[in-house]
Amino acid sequence: MNIAAFKSSLEHDTPPIGLTVQLEALWYDGKGEWEQAHDLINDLADKQSAHVHAYLHRKEGDLWNADYWYRRAGQQRPATTLEEEWLALINLLL
Numbered sequence: 001m002n003i004a005a006f007k008s009s010l011e012h013d014t015p016p017i018g019l020t021v022q023l024e025a026l027w028y029d030g031k032g033e034w035e036q037a038h039d040l041i042n043d044l045a046d047k048q049s050a051h052v053h054a055y056l057h058r059k060e061g062d063l064w065n066a067d068y069w070y071r072r073a074g075q076q077r078p079a080t081t082l083e084e085e086w087l088a089l090i091n092l093l094l
Helices: 003-009 021-030 034-041 047-060 063-073 082-093
Strands: none
Touching (some): 003 021, 021 082, 047 082
């Protein structure tokens, strides 16, 4: 799957089969379902999940919590738009 196919899949009601949990969370976020996205990665401790978790809290506007999760992911909050970060995360995880 590439980024174009991922974005096109947002037209469907369910995520594509075979996505990692991190990509599935980003898929739900792309559908405007922040809570569903957050629920998928909330209890995961790996760095990729922490990175997605950080992005979600940044999107929520909770920068203190986002920065905590960026540190857990070994990242810094990017100086990009949320859309750019969403795309970068998808590209990283595909």
